[in-house]
Every structure is written in C-alpha cells, then in structure tokens.
Amino acid sequence: MHFYKSQILGSLLALAPQASHAYPSISPECSLDNLSHQLSSIASSLSNNATILSVTHVQLNGSYGDLNSPQGLPPLVSTGLPDLCAVEVNVTSSESSSYTISIFLPSKWNSRFLATGGGGTGGYVNYLDMGVGSQYGFATMSTDNGHRGSPYDVEWAYKNPQKLIDWGWRAMHRSVELSKQLIKGYYGKKIQYSYYIGCSTGGRQGLKEAQVGADSFDGMLIGAPAWWISHQVAWNTKISKDYYPVDDPKSIPNELFSTLIAQTVADQCDAIDGVRDGIISDPENCHPDFEALSCNSTGANSSACLTSLQLETLAKVYEDYYIGSEFVHPGLELSSEPGWPQYLFADAPTSWGIDYIRYINLESSHEIDADQFDMSPYRDHGGKILMYHGLSDPLIVTRGSSYFYEQVELATGETYPITDWFRLFFVPGMLHCSGSPPGVDAPWHINGAGQNWQTGSGAYSVPGFQDSKHDALLALMEWVEDGKAVEQIIATLWHNSTDPSSGVWKQRPLCPHPKTAKYNGVGDVNEAQNWNCA
Known part of the structure; x- marks a missing residue:
C-alpha cells in the first residue's frame, strides 16, 4: 500500500493548467x-x-x-x-x-x-x-x-x-x-506512481494488464471496456440474425431507431431523474411500453408504427442473450437507440463481428478476454480503478460494465468493500467513449481516453476546468495519492461540443454506481450544483 503524498498531488492540482511546467527541468x-x-x-x-x-x-x-x-x-x-x-x-x-x-x-x-x-x-x-x-x-x-x-x-x-x-x-x-x-x-x-488510461479495446487492455500484472499500475481510468469481446461479437452476430435482411418483414426501417423509437423511450424514461430535458439518466428503472408503437393501436400512423414481428425484433435487441440457461451477454441499454443506425443496423450487416469469430474467436479468446474477475492481487497492491461508460453507448453494451463490476465484487469477497478500490460511473447520454446525439446533447467530457481528440490542437484535461472535480484522471490521482475517494465527477458540454471557446452549455455530476444524479428541483438544470447523487 502507498503512503499518501498530499503535498505532491496538491502541487499538481494547483498548477494543473501549467502542469507540464510545474516541475523542475530534468x-x-x-x-x-x-x-x-x-x-x-x-x-x-x-x-x-x-x-x-x-x-x-x-x-x-x-x-x-x-x-x-x-x-x-x-x-x-x-x-x-x-x-x-x-x-x-x-x-x-x-x-x-x-x-x-x-x-x-x-x-x-x-x-x-x-x-x-x-x-x-x-x-x-x-x-x-x-x-x-x-x-x-x-x-x-x-x-x-x-x-x-x-x-x-x-x-x-x-x-x-x-x-x-x-x-x-x-x-x-x-x-x-x-x-x-x-x-x-x-x-x-x-x-513514484504509474497510471493507465484507455477506452473500448483500450479499456479491455487496461483490465487485462491488471489481471496479468497486478503491480503494473497504481490507478486505471477505464472507459467502456470491451472486456468480454468473444461474447460481445457472438451477441452482435445474434442480433444481426434477428434483424437482417432489411427486406424481411421482421426488419425495422433503421431511420425509426433514432426517431420514433428513441422518442418513445425518451417520452417514458426521461423524467425519472426529476426533470424532462431529453437526457435519460436512469434507464434501469424505466420499463417502457412499446405496444404504444403497435400498428394495431387505435389511430396508429401506418408510416410510424411497428408490426407485431417488428416489435418482437425490437424486444430481442434489448433482451439479454442466453443459450439455454447459460448467460452469454447483456442486451442494449435504453437510450442507445440514436446510435443504432450507424453502429449496428445499416443496409447490410457489418463484417466485423463475423470476421472476429472467423479469425480470432476460434483461436485465442482466452488470451484476449479480461474475464479473470478475482482482481484481489491488484487491489492488494493498492490499485484503484475508476471506470466509466456511456449510458447511450450503441457499440459496447453498457450493462457489460455493470456485469463486470458485479462479478469482480463477488470474486473479491466481502472483506474489503469494492468501493474502497473500484468505482463505476455511468455517463447519461454519452455514446461510445465520447459525444452525445443531437437533440440529447448531454455533458460527456471528463478527460476520458480519446475525448481530447475532438477538442483542438494541444487540448488536455477538461479545457477551462483542469481540476479533480471535472477531470477524471486528476480525480483518480487524488484517490490514489491522497486517499480521497471519487464521490462524483462533473461532466461538461460546450455550445459547440468540439470547441471549448464556444462557452459552457451544460454540466452535470456523474455518480458512482448504483447512485444516479437527481435534480433537486431548484435552479438551472444545466448547472451541476442543482443535482445530487442519490
């Protein structure tokens, strides 16, 4: 276990905007x-x-x-x-x-x-x-x-x-x-300290490394990890079979995913967090009634409704995948619908899933999947994990992260609460690793892996908010080096999401699972101070 060096980290945080100049030249x-x-x-x-x-x-x-x-x-x-x-x-x-x-x-x-x-x-x-x-x-x-x-x-x-x-x-x-x-x-x-940052496959790489080499890192910032990729591609191939070909009566016109179906989900799930703002913060506690979309409903619009076969297809996309009684992979999360046309259901199935099965799954899945859930050696080394995942991720299924978290908790026992060393944060409205669909426009920037690819030359941290309240990497460092557990991270969105100079549009706290952000009913919903983790 590490001795905490609060004075060192304090210097880092205080000088974060000039962090590369905060230390003597070597x-x-x-x-x-x-x-x-x-x-x-x-x-x-x-x-x-x-x-x-x-x-x-x-x-x-x-x-x-x-x-x-x-x-x-x-x-x-x-x-x-x-x-x-x-x-x-x-x-x-x-x-x-x-x-x-x-x-x-x-x-x-x-x-x-x-x-x-x-x-x-x-x-x-x-x-x-x-x-x-x-x-x-x-x-x-x-x-x-x-x-x-x-x-x-x-x-x-x-x-x-x-x-x-x-x-x-x-x-x-x-x-x-x-x-x-x-x-x-x-x-x-x-x-003095070693860290890791990665999203998607990068998230899998970090978790796999902690399972292979428990002393490699003191802290890991893990985004939307493709940790169970052999099962992910099996699930992906299964839902492709459920959906394609596009001229089959069971197939749903893909333009309806980001319009009719996404709006139906928003209508029934948006207000659960206490405010109707287009951002679904708590999909796990929502159970939408899709029969409202049935073409058999009274007054149904024939160009904006689903047949009974199409409703069955929709249900299969959301449902968990089992082979017999064996759990294979979770289904997609509610609120991920706007990304389906791009990532899942185009005019023809993507070749990626079947190619992965053809070239990789049949050879070396055990070398790739980060499925060694007993991570107590990493924990006992003093390592911390801060994991995040977009609730609207249409590519790497969001519930895969909660499943991983739960399995690690079971495998590492009750002697040390998992929240002492591993915390999971869901990002409402965020797509895969970064971004938010137009019309949802949820805050998503926390300095996760790859997020500054979009915000301009030389951008780092959260532009304008280089501190541990907004920057997940600095929050992780504060946890590792100063013992201050991460209770929330404030996500940021600018008016032009790729241009911080356009001014802050929205900020909202992200909460450690299973807590979610709830509007307190007072003040601007776009200000983080008006939300609480509960």
Missing part, C-alpha cells in the same frame, strides 16, 4: 547513444530483443506522431507538446511477431508514468492520448500491439497466434515493463 540527453545505452543496461529478458528505432527531441509547442495513420483513424499527430524526447522501440516477441513501443519523455517530468490504450482491433500507436498525458508531465507510453491496421481490420489475425497473443496482452504487458525501466534509467530516479 533534461537528460535526448540522443540515440544515450537511450541505446539505457536500453542495453536494463536487466530484463526483453533487452536482448529490443532495438531503438529512433530518438527525436521535440521542442516546446512542437508536434510528433503518425501522419499516415491506418484507415478509419485521424492523423495520429500530437501538437502543442511540451519539450520532450520521443523514443521508438521495436521488440521481437517471438519468431513470427514483434511490436513497437513509443515513449514520450518530457524534460519537466512529474515523476509519474502513464500508459495509454488503443481501440477496436487496431494496430497503431496512440500518439494523441500520449500527447495529452505529456501535458501533465507524465512520461507516457503506447504500443501498436504487434501489427498495423484499422480498428475494424481483423484479417491480420488469421493463422497468426503469436500476433494474437501480442494484441491480447503480451505487447502491453512487456511494453509497460520495458518502459518503466527505460524511464527510470533515463531520469536516474524511480517512478
């Missing part, structure tokens, strides 16, 4: 010779298989990254960086596999380490989240997990069991080990 020699010497002196089984590819000194406000990022990703170039040393390392993991590690070593280092995750099945270095972390003064790391590809590319896995092991856990695990040792050698001092 400025070791950023050169190939120096880093190669550090690598060769590391007492690690990896050292014989690791090679420095490049060492680059990035000056203050400089840029670094990958302009030619894989298809489906923006240019992965961090801008407005602090003065730092960027290091690229290649590690041979087997006779048929290798992976790349990138490390940012800021000259003004906060004595902390931050590992970042990726998304989908993608093979890429997450320079954008690395850049965000470096703004605080973290030495940051990301790995391409052993291949290069888009978040929906799966064919690389075919008959490549070693690459699957790299992607599943080995590249992250060994990258963390090597990075920590290289950082210690470079600065000539120990890392």
Whole structure:
C-alpha cells in the first residue's frame, strides 16, 4: 500500500493548467547513444530483443506522431507538446511477431508514468492520448500491439497466434515493463506512481494488464471496456440474425431507431431523474411500453408504427442473450437507440463481428478476454480503478460494465468493500467513449481516453476546468495519492461540443454506481450544483 503524498498531488492540482511546467527541468540527453545505452543496461529478458528505432527531441509547442495513420483513424499527430524526447522501440516477441513501443519523455517530468490504450482491433500507436498525458508531465507510453491496421481490420489475425497473443496482452504487458525501466534509467530516479488510461479495446487492455500484472499500475481510468469481446461479437452476430435482411418483414426501417423509437423511450424514461430535458439518466428503472408503437393501436400512423414481428425484433435487441440457461451477454441499454443506425443496423450487416469469430474467436479468446474477475492481487497492491461508460453507448453494451463490476465484487469477497478500490460511473447520454446525439446533447467530457481528440490542437484535461472535480484522471490521482475517494465527477458540454471557446452549455455530476444524479428541483438544470447523487 502507498503512503499518501498530499503535498505532491496538491502541487499538481494547483498548477494543473501549467502542469507540464510545474516541475523542475530534468533534461537528460535526448540522443540515440544515450537511450541505446539505457536500453542495453536494463536487466530484463526483453533487452536482448529490443532495438531503438529512433530518438527525436521535440521542442516546446512542437508536434510528433503518425501522419499516415491506418484507415478509419485521424492523423495520429500530437501538437502543442511540451519539450520532450520521443523514443521508438521495436521488440521481437517471438519468431513470427514483434511490436513497437513509443515513449514520450518530457524534460519537466512529474515523476509519474502513464500508459495509454488503443481501440477496436487496431494496430497503431496512440500518439494523441500520449500527447495529452505529456501535458501533465507524465512520461507516457503506447504500443501498436504487434501489427498495423484499422480498428475494424481483423484479417491480420488469421493463422497468426503469436500476433494474437501480442494484441491480447503480451505487447502491453512487456511494453509497460520495458518502459518503466527505460524511464527510470533515463531520469536516474524511480517512478513514484504509474497510471493507465484507455477506452473500448483500450479499456479491455487496461483490465487485462491488471489481471496479468497486478503491480503494473497504481490507478486505471477505464472507459467502456470491451472486456468480454468473444461474447460481445457472438451477441452482435445474434442480433444481426434477428434483424437482417432489411427486406424481411421482421426488419425495422433503421431511420425509426433514432426517431420514433428513441422518442418513445425518451417520452417514458426521461423524467425519472426529476426533470424532462431529453437526457435519460436512469434507464434501469424505466420499463417502457412499446405496444404504444403497435400498428394495431387505435389511430396508429401506418408510416410510424411497428408490426407485431417488428416489435418482437425490437424486444430481442434489448433482451439479454442466453443459450439455454447459460448467460452469454447483456442486451442494449435504453437510450442507445440514436446510435443504432450507424453502429449496428445499416443496409447490410457489418463484417466485423463475423470476421472476429472467423479469425480470432476460434483461436485465442482466452488470451484476449479480461474475464479473470478475482482482481484481489491488484487491489492488494493498492490499485484503484475508476471506470466509466456511456449510458447511450450503441457499440459496447453498457450493462457489460455493470456485469463486470458485479462479478469482480463477488470474486473479491466481502472483506474489503469494492468501493474502497473500484468505482463505476455511468455517463447519461454519452455514446461510445465520447459525444452525445443531437437533440440529447448531454455533458460527456471528463478527460476520458480519446475525448481530447475532438477538442483542438494541444487540448488536455477538461479545457477551462483542469481540476479533480471535472477531470477524471486528476480525480483518480487524488484517490490514489491522497486517499480521497471519487464521490462524483462533473461532466461538461460546450455550445459547440468540439470547441471549448464556444462557452459552457451544460454540466452535470456523474455518480458512482448504483447512485444516479437527481435534480433537486431548484435552479438551472444545466448547472451541476442543482443535482445530487442519490
């Protein structure tokens, strides 16, 4: 267990807007010779298989990254960086596999380490989240997990069991080990605290690493984790079978999901939190009556109603998936409907789910799923988990996170309450990892993984609110280092959600599960102070 260093964290929080300048300059020699010497002196089984590819000194406000990022990703170039040393390392993991590690070593280092995750099945270095972390003064790391590809590319896995092991856990695990040792050698001092941030597959990577290496991190900020991906794709394939083909009488026109069905859910579920504002905060306590949409209802609009077959299809999307009596995967959450046309039900089934089953599920699911629920070794190391998930997530099923949380609680016993070290926060109205549908416009920015990809060059923390009340990473650090448990996080939305200079539109507290935010009945509903966790 750690001794709390409140004075250190207090300095970090007080100086958060200038976090990269809050520490004395260390400025070791950023050169190939120096880093190669550090690598060769590391007492690690990896050292014989690791090679420095490049060492680059990035000056203050400089840029670094990958302009030619894989298809489906923006240019992965961090801008407005602090003065730092960027290091690229290649590690041979087997006779048929290798992976790349990138490390940012800021000259003004906060004595902390931050590992970042990726998304989908993608093979890429997450320079954008690395850049965000470096703004605080973290030495940051990301790995391409052993291949290069888009978040929906799966064919690389075919008959490549070693690459699957790299992607599943080995590249992250060994990258963390090597990075920590290289950082210690470079600065000539120990890392005080180690952290992790990732969403989606990045969330899975973090949970898997805590299960593989309990002492890898002191704190993890985990978003919408695809921790049970073998079951997720089985469920996804099942609901595709229920829905397609689109010309079948059972199929629902996909434009009705984000209009008729979403509005029906909002009409019946919105006010449960005490105010009707378009944001559904407590879907678990809502049980909408979809018979109101039946074409058999008196006065039904023939162009905006559902047949009995279509109502059956709709019910299957929401219901939990069982094979016989065995639970396989939870169904979609109420309020996720606006995202269904894009993520689930287009003109034809997405190939991603069946490709995953074809190329991965039949080979190495045990190497990938983060389903070792007894995480007491991580807890006993002193580790903390702050997990969040959008209630309107149409891609990674929201209830998968509550199921994971409950299974961990059962597996780790009652000696230590789970809330002592693991807290789960749901984000009403948030889609997958970030964003909110038009018309819902819910606050979602808490400095989760990938959220600052959208808010401009050099953005970090929660622009304008760089403190532990609004920034989930700072809140996690305060929990780890100062023992202050996270009781709520205030989510922020600007008038233009990608432009903080447009001014704050809405803020709302997020509450640790099973609490939810309730309007107190007084004042502006868009101000966080008028909501309580209950």
